Amino acid sequence: MKPKITVALAGNPNSGKTTIFNELTGARQHVGNYPGVTVEHKEGFCRHDGVSLKIVDLPGTYSLSAYSAEELVARNFIVNEKPDVVVDIIDASNLERNLYLAVQLRELGVPLVLVFNMSDVARARGFQFDLEKLSRFFGARIVETVGNRGSGMKELLTAVIETANTAEKSGKSGKPFIRQMDYGRELEPEIARLEELIRERGVLRKHFDARWLALKLLENDQELLTQIEDQEIRAQARESASRIEEILGESAETAIAGARYGFISGACQEAVRSTIEIRHTISDRIDSVVTSRIFGLPLFLALMYLVFQLTFTLGNPFMDWIDGFFGWLGETVVGFWPAGSESLLQSLVVDGIIGGVGGVIIFLPNILLLFLAIAILEDSGYMARAAFIMDRLMHKIGLHGKSFIPMLIGFGCSVPAIMATRTLENRRDRLVTMMVVPLMSCGARLPIYALIIPAFFPQAWHAPMLWTIYMIGIGLAILCAKLLRLTVLKGESVPFVMELPPYRLPTIKGILIHMWERGWLYLKKAGTVILGISILLWAMTSFPELPAAQKQHFSRQRQELQQRLPAGEALAERLAEIDNRENEAALRNSFAGRIGQTLAPILKPMGFDWKIGTALIGAFAAKEVFVAQMGIVYAVGEADEESETLRAKLTRTYTPLIGFCIMLFCLISAPCMATIAITRRESNSWKWALFQLGGLTTLAYLVTTAVYQAGLLCGLG
Amino acid sequence: MKEELVMPLTVIQVGRRVRLVAVKAGQGLRSRLTAMGLVAGVEIEVLKNNGKGPFLVEVKGCRVMLGRGMAQKIIVK
Numbered sequence: 001m002k003p004k005i006t007v008a009l010a011g012n013p014n015s016g017k018t019t020i021f022n023e024l025t026g027a028r029q030h031v032g033n034y035p036g037v038t039v040e041h042k043e044g045f046c047r048h049d050g051v052s053l054k055i056v057d058l059p060g061t062y063s064l065s066a067y068s069a070e071e072l073v074a075r076n077f078i079v080n081e082k083p084d085v086v087v088d089i090i091d092a093s094n095l096e097r098n099l100y101l102a103v104q105l106r107e108l109g110v111p112l113v114l115v116f117n118m119s120d121v122a123r124a125r126g127f128q129f130d131l132e133k134l135s136r137f138f139g140a141r142i143v144e145t146v147g148n149r150g151s152g153m154k155e156l157l158t159a160v161i162e163t164a165n166t167a168e169k170s171g172k173s174g175k176p177f178i179r180q181m182d183y184g185r186e187l188e189p190e191i192a193r194l195e196e197l198i199r200e201r202g203v204l205r206k207h208f209d210a211r212w213l214a215l216k217l218l219e220n221d222q223e224l225l226t227q228i229e230d231q232e233i234r235a236q237a238r239e240s241a242s243r244i245e246e247i248l249g250e251s252a253e254t255a256i257a258g259a260r261y262g263f264i265s266g267a268c269q270e271a272v273r274s275t276i277e278i279r280h281t282i283s284d285r286i287d288s289v290v291t292s293r294i295f296g297l298p299l300f301l302a303l304m305y306l307v308f309q310l311t312f313t314l315g316n317p318f319m320d321w322i323d324g325f326f327g328w329l330g331e332t333v334v335g336f337w338p339a340g341s342e343s344l345l346q347s348l349v350v351d352g353i354i355g356g357v358g359g360v361i362i363f364l365p366n367i368l369l370l371f372l373a374i375a376i377l378e379d380s381g382y383m384a385r386a387a388f389i390m391d392r393l394m395h396k397i398g399l400h401g402k403s404f405i406p407m408l409i410g411f412g413c414s415v416p417a418i419m420a421t422r423t424l425e426n427r428r429d430r431l432v433t434m435m436v437v438p439l440m441s442c443g444a445r446l447p448i449y450a451l452i453i454p455a456f457f458p459q460a461w462h463a464p465m466l467w468t469i470y471m472i473g474i475g476l477a478i479l480c481a482k483l484l485r486l487t488v489l490k491g492e493s494v495p496f497v498m499e500l501p502p503y504r505l506p507t508i509k510g511i512l513i514h515m516w517e518r519g520w521l522y523l524k525k526a527g528t529v530i531l532g533i534s535i536l537l538w539a540m541t542s543f544p545e546l547p548a549a550q551k552q553h554f555s556r557q558r559q560e561l562q563q564r565l566p567a568g569e570a571l572a573e574r575l576a577e578i579d580n581r582e583n584e585a586a587l588r589n590s591f592a593g594r595i596g597q598t599l600a601p602i603l604k605p606m607g608f609d610w611k612i613g614t615a616l617i618g619a620f621a622a623k624e625v626f627v628a629q630m631g632i633v634y635a636v637g638e639a640d641e642e643s644e645t646l647r648a649k650l651t652r653t654y655t656p657l658i659g660f661c662i663m664l665f666c667l668i669s670a671p672c673m674a675t676i677a678i679t680r681r682e683s684n685s686w687k688w689a690l691f692q693l694g695g696l697t698t699l700a701y702l703v704t705t706a707v708y709q710a711g712l713l714c715g716l717g
Numbered sequence: 718m719k720e721e722l723v724m725p726l727t728v729i730q731v732g733r734r735v736r737l738v739a740v741k742a743g744q745g746l747r748s749r750l751t752a753m754g755l756v757a758g759v760e761i762e763v764l765k766n767n768g769k770g771p772f773l774v775e776v777k778g779c780r781v782m783l784g785r786g787m788a789q790k791i792i793v794k
Binding site: 065067068093250257384388400401501 | 744745746747748749750751752753754755756757758759765767769770771773776777778779780781782783784787
């Protein structure tokens, strides 16, 4: 008996695979990505009857061809890693379609266990299975489960261990594990011929079963064809395929698929009885409202509004707690240094690390809630309907309905939005969506608008102004998506096929695990990338320090004041003023300030001066930093969007046109560093991340310059 | 004889059941459709066909959404 068994979970999307994985492994999971592709790799552990099992959750697939990253990952894992047992999770209420994958797994010759999941639903629909017969047809043990109630898990593990043991024994005796399916008179001779040749040549024998390889070559599997250099085998495959086409009048690939479905439907006729025919299920009834022409869109919009409302209102108290915690932490750390001995290290820890990382972690409650809502919508089956409803509109800009979901999340935060593009199968669609997501004005940009709008515009204009900014973002996103589809990411829009799974009550365990997985990724990022860049930005605004002579000048002024004025509010105010002036001088002298001054001539066409330039550098770390940076630049000490003095100074210094241009530039330009980092990870290339950065910044520059210059011409300056 | 006429799926009205004859698409798409049960000989019921926008069909007991372009390439009788 093996001390440790590796089990791979395969299955169609929506077959309840993840639920079973969660049920088996609980919280003992590890999530990562398969190297080179953004397909999630999940594994977990469990023990049963004294055997420890490693369980790997393969991506959900309908087949094992090589047309999508998911299918390839699943197939390569089985072929290369050789798990001891493969478990195929099958939606028992939808047997025939689900068995298509089972047939292919059987062909791979791996020890197989079939799980008839959702057997309660199947029974309610009047299906009766002769499990013994089906088990013989598929050469695998069959276990019935109800994933969301956790029933059948013990039986499943027992079957897995037994199958692993039998396979080990038969492996030693050298006998093939499972009898193969018969493809019929026309196909079999060609399969045999190719198989023989492959055996003779000993090609790729280490990994693949010869018969399976023969079948795949007949199916014209490009992935495997590129691995075979033997010209004779390639020629034989081509010849056999064309002979089959000649005899049957359809391509070999179609004929093979047809034979598989034929086998399945034969097996089902023998072993499955359907007692009642329920055509119109509850799902159908819900769908008739949810996807209807009249109610579909309003219902969808209402649901989305609810999601945002919940995300932000429920999140706020938690955000206050986190804010309070980091504030307290900062003060406590400051307390370690005796008054008057403020050092660089203190500034680094408090302003750089605690301030920077805290500023990001503060959004964690929002992110968790948003992901919770999305997990519920996904697990219940609604997301697929949302894509259906939006498809028509999205089609006009060359995208699919599915792209709409990430764009919507983008109003909250670009980072989870870009992560959500994973649901798009087509790489081109994914890239287009990723590139335009930052144009959806995220929550972090709101403080900027909240600072600027009241400073320059009368009360009545506030709401329409904000609305205009958001609309400009959406409009530009549509324009850019269209443009990208016509240029860099050209290509026929891929006709798309998607299953609408039946509605299901999501399990609490499932959605919590879902939410936590994504939330954890966010936290990890805050601890690594953002920590690093926070320190860098801190250094840029802190160094080089003011020359000693200037420092002395300020401290002399302070001493003079203290001697001249009695202690009290007036003194504190004057002292603060000096502090602010010192800060301004220090900033002007720092790297960030110098960069701002160097950039000034470039920024001039947009109406920006060096001070705005410096603040924009901060905005790259996180958009909301712009407000704090402006505060420092304008030497008003601690600034926030409510800050009246900062507003007053802005109003005095700039025109409403410049104010509008600042908002416009912040809306469009340089997505924050977190967005760039996530784009780099999700697109798996720096090229696209830099393209996003460069493209959006150029666009921002052009649009803002055009608006500013046009405004000047119209006499709005 | 009318039964034997082949036509693209897009012209089929809601509620009609038809049989799939062929998929006129590249290998990749065909394979994808095959995996979802859309193979020659299978019975398809059209659930939604608004004239514009996506298409909803039932195949082997599951609901599948097809882009209009895709539906155009599916030949039925």
